[in-house]
Amino acid sequence: DIVMTQSPDSLAVSLGERATISCKSSQSVLLRSDNKNYLSWYQQKPGQPPKLLIYWASTRESGVPDRFSGSGSGTDFTLTISSLQAEDVAVYHCQQYYSTPTFGQGTKVEIK
Amino acid sequence: EVHLVGSGGGWVQPGGSLRLSCTASGFSFSDYEMNWVRQAPGKGLEWISYITGSSSPIYYADSVKGRFTISRDNAKNSLYLQMNSLRAEDTAIYYCAREVLWGKPTMIFDYWGQGILVSVSS
Numbered sequence: 001d002i003v004m005t006q007s008p009d010s011l012a013v014s015l016g017e018r019a020t021i022s023c024k025s026s027q028s029v030l031l032r033s034d035n036k037n038y039l040s041w042y043q044q045k046p047g048q049p050p051k052l053l054i055y056w057a058s059t060r061e062s063g064v065p066d067r068f069s070g071s072g073s074g075t076d077f078t079l080t081i082s083s084l085q086a087e088d089v090a091v092y093h094c095q096q097y098y099s100t101p102t103f104g105q106g107t108k109v110e111i112k
Numbered sequence: 113e114v115h116l117v118g119s120g121g122g123w124v125q126p127g128g129s130l131r132l133s134c135t136a137s138g139f140s141f142s143d144y145e146m147n148w149v150r151q152a153p154g155k156g157l158e159w160i161s162y163i164t165g166s167s168s169p170i171y172y173a174d175s176v177k178g179r180f181t182i183s184r185d186n187a188k189n190s191l192y193l194q195m196n197s198l199r200a201e202d203t204a205i206y207y208c209a210r211e212v213l214w215g216k217p218t219m220i221f222d223y224w225g226q227g228i229l230v231s232v233s234s
Contacts, residue, residue, distance in 0.1 A: 040220050042157075049207050049224035050157065061222065093157055097219035100173065101159040 002026050002096050006104035012112040019081040021107045023094035028074045031098065038098035041070055041079045044106070045090045053092075054079065086111065114138040116208050116225035123231045128198050134191040134208030134225050141165075142186035145211040147221060148193050150204040158204075159219070161193065176202075198232045205229055 003026040013019040029038045037057035042050035052061045054070035057077055067082045081088055089111060094104040120132040134146075148161045161182040162171040170182055181194040191208050206228045209221035 042221075049227055050221070051224070052212075052220065052222050055212070055218075055220045095157070095219075100171075101219045103157040103159070105156045 001100055001102050002029065002098065004094055004096055004102050004104040006092075006094055006107045008107060009105070010108040010110065012110045013081075013084045014112045015086065016083050017112075019084050019088070019109055021079045021092055021094075021109075023072075023077045023079070023104050025075045025077075025096050025098075029096045029098035030074050037073050037077070038096055039070075039072070039077050040095045040097065041068075042093045042095065043088075043090045044093060050093060081109070084109070084111070114210070114223045116210065116223055118206070118208055118225040118228040121206065121228035121230045123233070124198055125234055126199055126232055128232070129194070129196045130198065130230060132193040132195065132206055132208075132228050132230070134228075136189045136191070136210070139210075141184075141189040144213060145217055146184060146191045147209045147211060147219070148182060148191075148206060149209050149221065149224075150202075150206045151227075152201070152204040155204075162217070162219070163191070164217075195230070198230075200232050203230060203232045 005024045007022045039057040041054040043053050044050045053064050058070045069080050071078050091106045091108050093106050115137045118134045142165045145164050149159050151157050160173045160176050163182045179197045183192045208225040210223040212220040212222045
């Protein structure tokens, strides 16, 4: 299985500041035949199920605010929240679907 | 509006069985691949099973293969997970999750149920 490793495990960011989360895969999740990175990001607030934010590494799901953006290719990916809002406090998970789906351990985002 | 409502969880002793259900509304259930994903206490998410709209093919994670069975009843808009030979390490919140409709399997999960708590202990 592909191992997904997120960093940091948690971070505290001031309101309005940028939050950046890294996700690394143990092997490339870029499929050459369609030039797509099989990587998604989810947001999970306390007591709630995960919510899809980003797929194909950088495509924002409908309704997701544009302060959320995804980037990267191959084995290294980043989720950026450009201006942290109070409602963004959550755990963020990356997931690869290049092969049997696996998730990162999650990154907890809090307000500083 | 899409809704996925889970039921059937609870406490069970090791070696016991449980059947989880997930009832869908707000979309054409038979058109969508469905999955089960679980989250053990304080842990990350773990995909465990997949089923197409026509119920074939079906896939399982190695951790549950041979013990869990996924199924669906499109007439009832329902997804099921029969869990047998339960172990302490199966203790988790279980989520049903709908796949994005993409024309091919993707394992991108665009809607999730609220979660079903399963506790396995003696």
